[in-house]
């Protein structure tokens with residue numbers, strides 16, 4: 001496919017494929033006779049392309065898909081993976097049911113080129129859910145799903161393949177771009193990534209951007225901590241808004257949303 005790079009084997013029979021659209025990483029874990037997918041892409045058409053791309057690695061069926069979180073680019077391909085079992089956090093399921101139709105309408109209205117693709121989305125939420133932790137077996141391999149606290153959303157799940165030392169972080173981490181805070185909890189995000197850090201013993205695959213390791217995670221964690229510090233100082237009146245925006249770790253256009261979400265949290269508006 002012209003818009004896709006080949007699968008990268010980041011651990012023993014653990015792959016990720018980086019798609020040009022949204023610079024997104026999709027994970028694939030092979031077990032004996034079956035396979036597990038991590039996230040399902042943004043539309044049924046893109047999910048069908050993904051399932052074709054899986055065929056270049058294995059003829060075994062995808063029996064399990066995992067949604068790292070409810071966002072459209074991670075879950076709108078779900079229906080195409082059936083009859084696979086779909087795992088996700090219980091709030092991933094709840095939010096897809098409550099907000100999925102509105103998210104389809106928003107994407108269809110905002111992307112004329114893909115309008116028909118978005119209108120073809122069938123909201124198909126996870127049928128297996130976790131609140132804190134679940135282990136999933138795929139062809140003799142144990143895959144760990146863990147909720148570590150609020151961050152990019154109120155229900156981000158990380159996926160760890162212990163026998164291959166690989167961690168899929170979902171959108172708790174994004175490489176090569178500013179993480180998206182629009183649905184996020186900036187005041188909680190550093191503690192969550194700090195817990196994530198203790199699960200790292202090899203490559204870390206972010207939801208978007210280049211595969212990294214501990215150094216990349218430390219760098220991103222340091223930036224999340226700056227957001228918290230700046231927001232606290234602004235909230236306490238120690239900085240004015242302009243100085244706060246200038247002290248953020250991101251360019252000024254990208255700093256407004258994280259700062260405002262952090263302030264909303266400090267005011268208690270997001271609880």
Ligand SMILES: [Zn+2]
Pocket residue numbers: 069071152171180
């Ligand atoms: Zn997301």
